[in-house]
Amino acid sequence: MAIEEGAVPAEAPAVDAHAHVFTRAMPFAAEAHSRPDYDYGVEAWLADLDRHGISHGVIAAASLFDDGNAYTLSALASHPGRLRATVIVPPETDATTLAEMADAGVVGVRLAWRRVEDLPDIAREPYRGFLRRIADRGLHVELLSxxxxxxxxxxxxxxxxxxxxxxxFGVPSRxxxxxxxGTDALCRAIDGGRTWVKLSxxxxxxxAIAAEVAARLLAHAGPERLLWGSDAPFVNHEGDIRFADTLDLYRRLVPHPAVRAAIDRAALLLFFNQESE
Structure with missing residues (x-):
């Protein structure tokens, strides 16, 4: 049964590791696959986090918008202790710009390639240098593919x-x-020691597919390489999904509180460089 909206659940996650924030004033990207006609600003998201007892959040850069990360960076400036974010930037972005973003609370660079048919060769320039600069700044690549x-x-x-x-979950195929x-590739990458996967x-x-992949990842890697995210505000599913439903789904996929607590510890350490209490 879904949690009642407005009720703070027991054992709430510490971190929502994946949500998008935006306003109608932000310009859409030319290739935007959806064009939401509403605001879901950072304060609305924080209100959802507060309502459900979640202390920290990570903004995932939305490929729908073309505002040069301005809104995301302003959200970080307003809530420096509570929020982190990823950004979308071109591969020519220089080290100084990445360092300035990292200092502002950016933790990663998102490669939103789910709908890209002709993927670039990331072992060649400009991506080879781009990835080196990302690694040098202590940032991660957030991969959607x-x-x-x-x-x-x-x-x-x-x-x-x-x-x-x-x-x-690695956007698992039907x-x-x-x-x-794809799940085999996730497990091999996790074994390399530098990969995490979001149950978002x-x-x-x-x-059944979400449960299959979650169970395989938990069995292979344990919770230390897994993260949870709501994917608020549920673009294209706004009429079907409430924030509480995402928590209910998470508990169905990961029913043991101790395992979810370990996922919290992984998120706090990765994104906020802090241990959970």
Missing amino acids: RSASLPRLLPALDASGVRIVVDH DPEERGA AGFRMPF
Whole structure:
């Protein structure tokens, strides 16, 4: 049963590691696949976190918008202790700019390639240097890409030396063979020691698939390499999903409080460089 909206659940997550914040004043990217006609500003998200007892949050850069990360950076400036964020920047971005963003609370650079058919060769320039600069600044790559592409992308990213955070269970395919190959690639990357996977946006896939991938990752790597995120405000699913539903789904996928607490510890250490209390 879903948690009643407004009720603070027991054992709330410490970190929502994946949410998007935006306003209608922000320009859409030319290739935006959706165009929300409402605001979900940082204060609205923080109100959702407060309502559900969640202390920290990580903004995931939204590929829908083309505001040069201005709104995200302003949110970080307003809530420096509570929030971190990823950004979307071109591969030519220089080390000074990345360092300034890191100082502002940016923890990673998002590669939103889920809908990209012709993926770049990240072992060549400009990506080779870009990944080196990201790693040198202590940032991670936040990868959003389909499971079919993970066997190619993850070894190349790992070879670059950068830390990797994979969104949305690795966007598992409905095809069992393709999904299995993608999950295998996630497990191999985790074994390399620099990769984490978000159990986020589970509502965007059949529950059986989310449960399958979550169980495989937990069995292979344990909770120390997993993170949880709400994917608020649930773009294209706003009428079907409430924030409380994402918590209910998380508890169904990871039913043991001690395991969820270990996921909290991983998120606090990775994003906030702090131990949980």
